[in-house]
Every structure is written in C-alpha cells, then in structure tokens.
Amino acid sequence: MYFSVLVPVYNQMGKMDKCIDSLKNQTLEDFEVIFVDDGSTDGSAEFLDELCDKHDNFSVYHHESNKSLTAARFTGMEHATGSHIFFLDSDDFIEQTALEDLKKEFDSTGSDIIRFGVVMEPMGVTVMPPETDDFLSSFMKGEIPPAIWKNAYDASVIKATLEKCSTFYCNMGEDSFFSTVFFGNADVVTSLNKVLYHYDALSGMSQTSQVSTMSKLKKDYESAHASGQNILRFIKKYKPEYLELAQKSIRHMYRYILCQNILYAKDCLDVSSYLNFFREKGENLVYEFGCKELIPYKVKFDLKRNDERFSDIELEELFTLLPEK
Structure with missing residues (x-):
C-alpha cells in the first residue's frame, strides 16, 4: 500500500461529501482511507460504517467517546499500513491527482516530508509553501503555520512519532505538537510547487468560534x-x-x-x-x-x-x- 489517508471525524454529518468524493476520484489507485470516528453522536458513525462497507479501500475505527483530534490522529497512525501518510480533514478536499502527484515526488526525491500548495475556500486564496532552511525553527517562530495537512509524510516519520510519543487529549495546539515531532523526525523536506489541498475556512472543523467564555x-x-x-x-x-x-x-x-x-x-x-x-x-x-x-x-x-x-x-x-x- 503506497498511501494511507487519515481522516478524523467528529459530528460531521452532511459536511463530508466533498472530502469523500475527492478520495473516490483519485487517479492513484494504490491507497487506503482510514476514517477515525471520535465518538460522534450525530449519525456520522453509522454513515461511515455504511460507506466503508461499499469501498474495499475504506475503513473506519470508532472511539466510544470523544477523545480529541489528537487522539483520533494517533489512532489513524497506529492502523495505517501505507508507506506514506496523508492527513485530510473531513470538511476539506484534495485535487483529483493529489496522491499521484505526491507519489511521483516521493519516488523522485526520497523525501521524508513533502510540502504543497493550498487553496483557502471559499475565498479562493492560494497559499504556496514558503521557503526556509530550518523548518522546525520557522514554524516555532510563527513564520510557517503548523497545520499538518499542508504536508505529506513518509511512514518512517510517523513510525518514529509513535515510538517516541503517546496520545493525549488535545483540541487546541495539536498541529503545533505534531509539526514539532514530524519535522523533528525528518531529514529531507522538499516542496512541490502545486496546489493539492482545498481548506474550508468557514465550516465544520475549520471554523474559528466567536464564542468567548x-x-x-x-x-x-x-x-x-x-x-x-x-x-x-x-x-x-x-x-x-x-x-x-x-x-x-x-x-x-x-x-x-x-x-x-x-x-x-x-x-x-x-x-x-x-x-x-x-x-x-x-x-x-x-x-x-x-x-x-x-x-x-x-x-x-x-x-x-x-x-x-x-x-x-x-x-x-x-x-x-x-x-x-
């Protein structure tokens, strides 16, 4: 298996269509999709069970209760069988050739991490990966956002993470943790000058709450x-x-x-x-x-x-x- 695509889900019923369609339509065939239902209560769990029954390369793991986005990602990493890992939020979607483009880049460069361009939806703003000589330093300084879905990873980076770290409850700052560990376990980081990911900035998991208490x-x-x-x-x-x-x-x-x-x-x-x-x-x-x-x-x-x-x-x-x- 070349790619494992890890998709955490928590109460996303009716918000996953674009994500799922983009995975169904990938030009690369050698990949699996691992959904992790993090204790959903809105019907998402049942929906994912039915979906995965219809697709041989789709599977779902369930948390009995909500354990946080960090724990859902750990569960996905623990069950991934691919030689490369891709993180996708359930309210976002990827280009039809995304996994194929990344496979070519991994095969030609031997990278541990590949960074790529993102479109912020629905604004249509394109963000390409900024250049830096020290990725760990740059994101700690705030020069590079720590979002882990802006990169794809060799499975060796994930294996090292599982060996050195363990899961914990966290829904704020989880990307900073994962970026620290992922870049800290990588030697070769390259950039692909191509947009592969569409980030939904206005709905679901991506929305910044304006509630203050x-x-x-x-x-x-x-x-x-x-x-x-x-x-x-x-x-x-x-x-x-x-x-x-x-x-x-x-x-x-x-x-x-x-x-x-x-x-x-x-x-x-x-x-x-x-x-x-x-x-x-x-x-x-x-x-x-x-x-x-x-x-x-x-x-x-x-x-x-x-x-x-x-x-x-x-x-x-x-x-x-x-x-x-």
Whole structure:
C-alpha cells in the first residue's frame, strides 16, 4: 500500500461529501482511507460504517467517546499500513491527482516530508509553501503555520512519532505538537510547487468560534498546555537545541487563545478575568501582552464592529502586527 489517508471525524454529518468524493476520484489507485470516528453522536458513525462497507479501500475505527483530534490522529497512525501518510480533514478536499502527484515526488526525491500548495475556500486564496532552511525553527517562530495537512509524510516519520510519543487529549495546539515531532523526525523536506489541498475556512472543523467564555478559555488552555508539555518532553530529549524556540512557540499558543477570547469578550469584566487567568498561571509575558496590546485593540475592534466597511480581523494577521514581548 503506497498511501494511507487519515481522516478524523467528529459530528460531521452532511459536511463530508466533498472530502469523500475527492478520495473516490483519485487517479492513484494504490491507497487506503482510514476514517477515525471520535465518538460522534450525530449519525456520522453509522454513515461511515455504511460507506466503508461499499469501498474495499475504506475503513473506519470508532472511539466510544470523544477523545480529541489528537487522539483520533494517533489512532489513524497506529492502523495505517501505507508507506506514506496523508492527513485530510473531513470538511476539506484534495485535487483529483493529489496522491499521484505526491507519489511521483516521493519516488523522485526520497523525501521524508513533502510540502504543497493550498487553496483557502471559499475565498479562493492560494497559499504556496514558503521557503526556509530550518523548518522546525520557522514554524516555532510563527513564520510557517503548523497545520499538518499542508504536508505529506513518509511512514518512517510517523513510525518514529509513535515510538517516541503517546496520545493525549488535545483540541487546541495539536498541529503545533505534531509539526514539532514530524519535522523533528525528518531529514529531507522538499516542496512541490502545486496546489493539492482545498481548506474550508468557514465550516465544520475549520471554523474559528466567536464564542468567548471563561469555561472555553480554560478548556482551550488545558489543551494547549497538554500540547506544550508534550512538545517540551520531545524537544528536551531529542532536539534540546530548540528548547528556547519551543518555549516561545508555546507562549504563542497562549497568546492566540487570549487574543481569540478577548476579541469576542462581552465586557471589560470578562477581559479582566481572562487576563488574570494567565497571570495566575504564571504566564506573565502573556498577561503583559494582553494588557499592553490586546486591550487597546479590543477597544478599536468594538468601536468598528458596526461599521459596514469593517470585517473581523484574521487572528493570524494580528500576530504579524504585534511583535513578541
């Protein structure tokens, strides 16, 4: 088996059609699709059972309860039999020749990881992989987004991950963890100057929630903290020269969580409670960042919220404007 395509699913009923059709129509035949149902309660599990009964190269594994996106990906990796691995979110889709194009590139380059272009849907914005001499350093600095579906992997990278790491609950910061470990286990990384992936930025798994509550903040922090602790565990043992950058990357995750929640906070009392939460956790740099940078921006954000010319700021754009403190 050449490719294993791993598709985590949680309550995605009615949102997987484009994903499934793009897999059915691949020009490459030598691949398997592994769906991991992460305790869905909306009929997705039954739908996947019926789908996989109809396709010999489709299979599904079920979690009895929701164990998080990280755990679903670990389950998929543990059952993959392909010599190469591709991660696909269930609300996204890929080009018809994607797997065939990647096979040719793997065969000709011997790469451990191949990066490729992505279209952000429905905006139609194309994002090609930026160049860098040090991938691990670049994504820890925030120069490269850590999304693991922007790359394809030799199975040796996945095997090394399973040997060195174990699953944990995490729905925030999971891509930072996986990117750290995957790039940390790779020697040869190349780029394919071609769009292969279509990312749905407005629905399902990809949508950024505009709900802001203390319980949400705490839940996001717990996931990011779990991701951060596992990143540090790996870095300290296998890549200690990146420790300072890893700590900065973890702090960036916390800033993201604080930013997201402050922007959509109901009032100043909520803003104050969010800031104090990070101060109580000992994250003083994150607290200071919120006080000095996010509070003034929150005021500007609220004043313009009813302006027809104003569109909600992209959070990743915000971080390019606000330097690390």
